[in-house]
Amino acid sequence: MKLVSDALRLGRFLLSAPFKAVHWASFKVANDVIEWHPLELMAKGSKYALLILNQPIQFTTDTAVMIWNRASIRATVDGGTNIWFKFSEGIENDIGLSNPIPDLVTGDFDSAETRCLKYYQAHGAKVIHTPDQDETDFSKCIRELSTELVARELKVNAVIAVCENTGRLDHILSNLNTLQKARDILGSAPLYLLTHSSISWVLHTGRHRIHVDDRAMDQHCGLIPLGQPAYVTSSGLKWDMDCLKLEFGGLISTSNKFTDQTTVTLETDRPILFTMTLPPWK
Numbered sequence: 001m002k003l004v005s006d007a008l009r010l011g012r013f014l015l016s017a018p019f020k021a022v023h024w025a026s027f028k029v030a031n032d033v034i035e036w037h038p039l040e041l042m043a044k045g046s047k048y049a050l051l052i053l054n055q056p057i058q059f060t061t062d063t064a065v066m067i068w069n070r071a072s073i074r075a076t077v078d079g080g081t082n083i084w085f086k087f088s089e090g091i092e093n094d095i096g097l098s099n100p101i102p103d104l105v106t107g108d109f110d111s112a113e114t115r116c117l118k119y120y121q122a123h124g125a126k127v128i129h130t131p132d133q134d135e136t137d138f139s140k141c142i143r144e145l146s147t148e149l150v151a152r153e154l155k156v157n158a159v160i161a162v163c164e165n166t167g168r169l170d171h172i173l174s175n176l177n178t179l180q181k182a183r184d185i186l187g188s189a190p191l192y193l194l195t196h197s198s199i200s201w202v203l204h205t206g207r208h209r210i211h212v213d214d215r216a217m218d219q220h221c222g223l224i225p226l227g228q229p230a231y232v233t234s235s236g237l238k239w240d241m242d243c244l245k246l247e248f249g250g251l252i253s254t255s256n257k258f259t260d261q262t263t264v265t266l267e268t269d270r271p272i273l274f275t276m277t278l279p280p281w282k
């Protein structure tokens with residue numbers, strides 16, 4: 001009953017209270033709205049950290065180069081080191097990479113090839129062995145990244161992990177777990193999981209406004225409770241929710257859609273995963 005009354009209260013609040021904007025990359029203070037600009041994340045001038053995880057790169061070469069070049073700091077994660085090495089090997093000068101060497105190379109190195117590790121170490125990458133077998137190399141990498149950002153006094157607006165959601169469901173689910181844990185590790189820089197066709201991140205308890213544009217019209221999206229039910233109220237989606245309980249075993253919001261509205265407002269009483277398909281890269 002308490003959950004229901006909390007949700008109703010939150011829902012009424014969403015509909016009635018004026019939105020007070022805070023910087024999109026910052027995190028909630030009660031009554032504030034977190035602003036998200038998922039289509040602008042890698043725009044020129046945006047400051048983000050990039051992680052390459054262990055899945056084949058499915059972007060076009062031009063898009064992958066653009067994402068790499070615009071990053072303020074880059075890390076490859078265990079087997080992701082081989083992926084990046086092979087992607088860039090021999091063509092780094094032809095495809096316009098500004099610097100093909102990652103800043104950080106992390107992992108337990110059960111997947112990274114020695115020749116890749118040696119090459120990157122010899123060319124200035126910081127190679128950090130993270131042997132702990134109670135956490136994935138992805139989670140451990142964002143801990144190392146966080147330390148490195150502090151050491152460099154570098155502030156980023158986002159951390160973007162490139163990884164296709166294919167192959168191993170345990171890896172895919174643990175990546176979602178890392179998205180949920182990330183705020184405790186990274187503080188104010190949100191962690192996004194980017195595939196060639198989608199982007200996903202966690203909306204923590206509170207109020208959110210997602211800004212898109214015409215390109216998002218009719219793109220699919222999903223709102224998935226993480227670990228516990230969530231009561232969600234939304235506006236701007238094809239299937240809007242009004243204090244609707246989302247839970248596994250009941251209803252989760254998949255195959256939802258953006259409409260012609262370029263702003264989606266959401267309120268949730270528990271963390272949810274927000275995932276959306278991306279319009280074609282230009």
Ligand SMILES: Nc1ncnc2c1ncn2[C@@H]1O[C@H](COP(=O)(O)OP(=O)(O)OP(=O)(O)O)[C@@H](O)[C@H]1O
Nearest residue numbers: 053054077078079111136137138166167168171172
């Ligand atoms: N099939 C996959 N689907 C989604 N993510 C993956 C997949 N394979 C690897 N990853 C991501 O890439 C990261 C690095 O992968 P890698 O296999 O090199 O590391 P790992 O953590 O040692 O995994 P494991 O020891 O279980 O194979 C993982 O931590 C995970 O986040």
Ligand SMILES: Cc1ncc(C[n+]2csc(CCO)c2C)c(N)n1
Nearest residue numbers: 108110132133134135136137138174
């Ligand atoms: C209960 C429990 N289940 C699985 C693992 C194994 N594990 C989890 S993350 C990780 C690292 C992958 O590189 C490994 C081996 C564990 N430690 N504890």
